[in-house]
Amino acid sequence: MLLPESMSRVLIVGNRARIESTIDALYELGKAHLIDYIDDGDPGFSIGKSLPNAPLASDRLVRLRAMGKELAVEEARLPEPVSAEEVRRAIDANEVEQLEKRVWSIVDARNDAAQRISELESLKSSLQPLTGLPLSLEEYRGYESLTVLAGTVRSDPSEHLEGLDHELFHSDETNAVAVFVPRGAKDEALQALSKAGFQEIQVPSGEGTPAEMIEDIDSQLSELYAKRDEADEALQELKEEKLSFLLASEEELSIENDMASTPLRVATSDHSFAMDLWVPTAEVEEFREQMLEKSDELLHIDVLETRGRDLHEGEEHGERFAMPPSKSSNGPVGKSYEFFVNLVSTPRYQESDPSIMIAFTWPLFFGLMVGDIGYALIFIVLGWVLMNKAKAPALKALSTQAFFGGIWAFIFGMFLFGELLGMHFATDYTSDITTTWEGIIAYFVAGFTMPDTIMSLTINMGKFSDVTTFLKLAVYLGIGHLFFAFLIGFLNVKRQHGAAMAVYEKASFLMVLTGLVLVAYPLTEYLLADAALEGVLTAMVAVGALLVVVGGALAFRVEGIAAILEIPAVFGNIMSYTRLTAVALSKAGIALAFNHMAIFLLYLGVGGIVGLGVGFIVFMIGHILVFMLCILSAGLQGIRLHYVEMMSKFFVGGGTPYRPMAVNRFNTKAMEKEVN
Amino acid sequence: MDAGLIAIGAGLAVGLAGLGTGMSQRDIGAAAVGAMIEDESLFGKGLILTVIPETIVIFGLVLGILLFTTI
Known part of the structure; x- marks a missing residue:
């Protein structure tokens, strides 16, 4: 009761062509904990290659997760699991890619609106002080012999500008100033203005008074805000509509991806593969028979050892096999x-x-x-x-x-x-x-x-x-x-x-x-x-x-x-x-x-x-x-x-949890068994 | 008079022990939170290390109670 379940080490060797069906069978049985193969220069053996469907599955998984992030989809359990077969059909019909297009077109529209909003907001905030001055935007530029300095000040700058040839417009209300000085006197004027805490504003190009322009910006802004909210709403609707597909296809693709990348943990040679597994001792004989049956006796399956609890026994088998996984046997x-x-x-x-x-x-x-x-x-x-x-x-x-x-x-x-x-x-x-x-x-x-x-x-x-x-x-x-x-x-x-x-x-x-x-x-x-x-x-x-x-x-x-x-x-x-x-x-x-x-x-x-x-x-x-x-x-x-x-x-810890290769479905229902 | 002194003693036993615990838990707790930011699975170990000095204040409290019962 107190000890983790006893484990046996199993070796499966087979023809390389059968690796996919073997992985399918192992996932179906859900009992074997795979021991990762470490390429340590064994002659003739190297790490295997993932199955042909792996790149597409992982690509779709990445797309799906990026979408999920954009839609703020959280990991959850569906009230009613979806049929895996249906999900699979939808994935094969490029549903993920199509959904991605829809999501990104809305997201792009929203981002465009958001960017334009921030541009217009900053333009508006730079125009705001100038509304206090009796000048239209054209009057700030287009002079041959004059320089115009526009900006905000902390105090009235007229005393600092004394002795300088200038014309000053100042607004107490918005603390804005516009100073017209001869072209050569710009530096001097700037120096004088800095004493009043002058901060220059780049006057935007355009026509009419700043107030008129702000009005125009406001009407544009309200349109953009509406557009952004609309996009947010559309995303929310899309999320609600597609939530079950998003969750179910994520699960389906994760399973596919896990299975397809399993050969990366297995030793393969030109024509064969070899897997080392831990299987609970109580189930190992049944496991062996089931695997043989599933593979039409075309696999070589050996139960190599049943591991005891002596630590030295583990060390004798080398680092890779030293520590079996712990499968608790609690009620x-x-x-x-x-x-x-x-x-x-x-x-x-x-x-x-x-x-x-x-x-x-x-x-x-x-x-x-x-x-x-x-x-x-x-x-x-x-x-x-x-x-x-x-x-x-x-x-x-x-x-x-x-x-x-x-x-x-x-x-x-x-x-x-x-x-x-x-x-x-x-x-x-x-x-x-x-x-x-x-x-x-x-x-x-x-x-x-x-x-x-x-x-x-x-x-x-x-x-x-x-x-x-x-x-x-x-x-x-x-x-x-x-x-x-x-x-x-x-x-x-x-x-x-x-x-x-x-x-x-x-x-x-x-x-x-x-x-x-x-x-x-x-x-x-x-x-x-x-x-x-x-x-x-x-x-x-x-x-x-x-x-x-x-x-x-x-x-x-x-x-x-x-x-x-x-x-x-x-x-x-x-x-x-x-x-x-x-x-x-x-x-x-x-x-x-x-x-x-x-x-x-x-x-x-x-x-x-x-x-x-x-x-x-x-x-x-x-x-x-x-x-x-x-x-x-x-x-x-x-x-x-x-x-x-x-x-x-008495407790040391540091064990490996028992994680058998298995299909764990929460949001999807298993497919009907294929009839071969 | 005696009862008052005993009560003061009991109070000191709890209070000073509490201060001592607090001082050590401050440092351990800060380090444990830092470690947890790096790796959330360290929560259990962090908790163990943080509660170790609590024994000090428990001793103080027990002494305080024992003193108090003699009044």
């Missing part, structure tokens, strides 16, 4: 949790997949941290709905966790803490009875007491009053969790390197862990509970210390000084599980504070309509906040305990 729930393992790394073929263990203990930890049936019910409902609706793996994984976490939260909330939305059903260990459900109901229904049937179900442990018990519970859970983690590590190393190495590397730390626990327990009893250090307790310290020393010595043999440094880290790991208590307390504390406020507002202090309204709002906001904290802190802290504390004890 439906474990599968959802694979997402969280893959966030870190893909498990290697030779090591245990932690998904199952995460699926067991993460919801448990989460439930302990939430520990409240109010939030639990929300998590269960939300998780259940999303779990059945979500298609994206991330959302599916998270909702599965919410659902199972919610169930544990309900179990702890009901039977251990007896809590609903931060308040106990009833309590018998504090005088403060106002923030219990019993207290609230009793305020309205005189003499109400929580029925014994409910109270007999729950231990009614107070998170704050029994904090030491809660801390101990967390530490014990941590010890158990770590023990399991080292145990899995032991099995992993035993499989990969043999029993002796497993004892040095992992059994040593199992001893250290046990020893630390044996030493720590009597010491805490002595320090905190005033127990005398004698009898069984002394023996525990002695045995524990011995185990730590022996374990440390064993680990020292293979890991050197690093092993010694690891010993306190194990202690730190155990203590790290106290976060289960800490997170639970912090959330319970916030919920308690809001409940106090809300009850005070509702009836204890303020009361009335105002108290009722505000109290209800405070109650809602408070619990939404705590609920968010549940997701963030309980969820994140829970997975962290797995990532850091647990998985570091």
Whole structure:
């Protein structure tokens, strides 16, 4: 259950003329993971050539994707898959090329309009200041002895131009100036104008006043905007009309392209080809028979080996065959949790997949941290709905966790803490009875007491009053969790390197862990509970210390000084599980504070309509906040305990995911089988 | 008087531990985000590295709680 599925290596050799039909058969069976051929100078063998239909398929795929980008087509699933045969017929009838022509003609029109718009806008903005001057455009040019400087200024430039032969037009409104100076005095005038912050405008050619020209531009612009919007609309319509074709043909062409380029990963000689494949061992015999049948026994198919989990065995076969792909063997729930393992790394073929263990203990930890049936019910409902609706793996994984976490939260909330939305059903260990459900109901229904049937179900442990018990519970859970983690590590190393190495590397730390626990327990009893250090307790310290020393010595043999440094880290790991208590307390504390406020507002202090309204709002906001904290802190802290504390004890990762050659259709329905 | 001092001690334990965690998470988090920009698949590893110093504040919090229960 924990290990990836066993893999067998298969070699297929055949006549080069049969490579296409072989690839078809392999894709149809969908079981073989192709091992890429690396050209390392084998005499007579080289990398194969893609099939004849590859260039056209990949060309069409490129066109289609470019179009998709222009039309903003996002990857999606069609509500109803399209018949692949129809799509194929349309593609063969050059539908892709025709659609491309339509798309680009609209896109070109839109781009032309957009370019013209930006040109006219910039022209308009340069004309704008000149509208303040009483000059028409013709009057800015065509002089033999005069130079005209037009532009904008920050302040009135007339004082700077004193002593210079000139005629000045200045508009306070638009800060525009036009200065007429003799041809030879241009530089001088420019220098003088620069003191007023002059910035020159190239006066556009044309006739009439600037205002008239702007009017003309505006009418052109509104036409162009309409044209651009029209093109956008046309593109949108085209997208809606052709969406199913776009998605379906992309899928169809991707499949064709993948299949047609497969020979690039295969060794070929002048007359033959050779493929190396990984096939799950359980299916390898069936696979071999089916392939032989499909090829009319014209292929040579050899099952070369069934790979064990010893790492040295892999190394003997060379780099190309060293690491079989990992095909996880988890059930439906474990599968959802694979997402969280893959966030870190893909498990290697030779090591245990932690998904199952995460699926067991993460919801448990989460439930302990939430520990409240109010939030639990929300998590269960939300998780259940999303779990059945979500298609994206991330959302599916998270909702599965919410659902199972919610169930544990309900179990702890009901039977251990007896809590609903931060308040106990009833309590018998504090005088403060106002923030219990019993207290609230009793305020309205005189003499109400929580029925014994409910109270007999729950231990009614107070998170704050029994904090030491809660801390101990967390530490014990941590010890158990770590023990399991080292145990899995032991099995992993035993499989990969043999029993002796497993004892040095992992059994040593199992001893250290046990020893630390044996030493720590009597010491805490002595320090905190005033127990005398004698009898069984002394023996525990002695045995524990011995185990730590022996374990440390064993680990020292293979890991050197690093092993010694690891010993306190194990202690730190155990203590790290106290976060289960800490997170639970912090959330319970916030919920308690809001409940106090809300009850005070509702009836204890303020009361009335105002108290009722505000109290209800405070109650809602408070619990939404705590609920968010549940997701963030309980969820994140829970997975962290797995990532850091647990998985570091056995998980290496870096495996290759199992990707069989297969036709995966989502938006198309498979073609009818061809009759040969 | 004693209760007040214990409460201050508990507050210091949580607060200072929180500061320490924040300082180390600042650097690790920034580096992790940088790495993620380069390669999105590093999210998981980035998350692990970023939450490692959280243990410090948890110890602080546990100590704070233990102190507080002695009042």
